[in-house]
Amino acid sequence: MTILVIAEHDNSALKVATLNAVAAAQAIGGDVHILVAGFNAHGVAEAAARVAGVTRVLHADSPHLEAGLAENVAETVLASAANYSHILAAATASGKNVTPRIAARLDVAQISDIIAVESADTFQRPIYAGNAIATVQSHDGIKVITVRTTGFDAVAHEGGAAVVETVAAGPDAGTSQFVSREVTKLDRPELTSANTIVSGGRGLGSGENYTKVLEPLADKLGAALGASRAAVDAGFVPNDYQVGQTGKIVAPQLYVAIGISGAIQHLAGMKDSKVIVAINKDPEAPIFGVADYGLVGDLFSVIPELAETL
Known part of the structure; x- marks a missing residue:
């Protein structure tokens, strides 16, 4: 059983949410791989390789992945999806934008916002604004999952020594175009x-x-x-x-x-x-x-x- 975690990053630094998703992957069990899809994101791939418990990092580098457009990231994930039993991403705006596209293309039911792992096919997720917890079991061959970051303590960002493997980027879907990004800069913690x-x-x-x-x-x-x-x-x-x-x-x-x-x-x-x-x-x-x-x-x-x- 091998699990793929889609890294969240800005082409220069790995976001902490990825470490929470890796923790969920480790709770499922098996080898944990991280996909870094971006442009000139070599530093991110190296940082991902140092994450505790990760055995392999797949690094896809292409200009059309620079903006993290969900359609293009999904194409890159789908190119390797058949090699994995589970595909995970943090339940952030980025992760929730990519994973439904992957699940639809694989014709599987996405399991959203998990907060606990009972087994490799059974998970807990909050419903009704967190007033009830649903236990969900999936028999899909490939399970596409988003992880609520507050449900899992982040793994250590240092301590691993994973192999970084360069993989081909998926094709440019051509269905969306990056125009601009307005980022709020704060002097305070995120x-x-x-x-x-x-x-x-x-x-x-x-x-x-x-x-x-x-x-x-x-x-x-x-x-x-x-x-x-x-x-x-x-x-x-x-x-x-x-x-x-x-x-x-x-x-x-x-x-x-x-x-x-x-x-x-x-x-x-x-x-x-x-x-x-x-x-x-x-x-x-x-x-x-x-x-x-x-x-x-x-x-x-x-x-x-x-x-x-x-």
């Missing part, structure tokens, strides 16, 4: 990999208040900034900040929810956090139901005082 996250909700009232109240606390904690969907929809912060079922799924060591009521959609994205602190003026707010520590109070006085104390 939301999905941060150890501490400070999130704000509708209770902050405005984008100005979000910045004024939360940034000093986040600075003291060295935290990433997040937000509820209500705060994003109200225009307080960009979409990149959204935590929840339709945003980013996170599981930091510490999650501080400020002015967030705790709608099911938001809880689905953060309830696996190791420690949850909730601050809200409503003692009946659902967020207190999942919080390890709760403080009922006016955030406009509590947060500045907390930041000053820290």
Whole structure:
């Protein structure tokens, strides 16, 4: 049994989400290979070869793979798919863009967002916004799977000594074209990999208040900034900040929810956090139901005082 993990990268660095997908592959059992599909991504292939537990790295290098267009990456995966029992990718925007194309072409049912492995053909995945866990068994010859990164601890990025093998890139599908990319550059940790996250909700009232109240606390904690969907929809912060079922799924060591009521959609994205602190003026707010520590109070006085104390 051999498993292929599709690497997520930017042609210069391997994304941490790949290490979580490798952990899921190791839980399934068998040899673990990583596919690095990109352009001038030799450094990524070398980094992938050093990942603990990986036995082989397939490196496909071509200009039409530079932008990571899902159609072209899928073609490259499909060229080698017959050699694998499982094809895995992290359940990120990138992974969820590529894997359905692979599953459709292979005529198999994709298994999405797994959080646990029971056996080589049986997996657990959350449903109903995480309020229930479904156990799914697949008899497909090749299993195409996306991995919820919060469900598996990342493997070590050093310690492996895999062989790097150059493979031919799949053909350019020609059905899409890369035009441009707008990347939000932050001085803070990336939301999905941060150890501490400070999130704000509708209770902050405005984008100005979000910045004024939360940034000093986040600075003291060295935290990433997040937000509820209500705060994003109200225009307080960009979409990149959204935590929840339709945003980013996170599981930091510490999650501080400020002015967030705790709608099911938001809880689905953060309830696996190791420690949850909730601050809200409503003692009946659902967020207190999942919080390890709760403080009922006016955030406009509590947060500045907390930041000053820290």
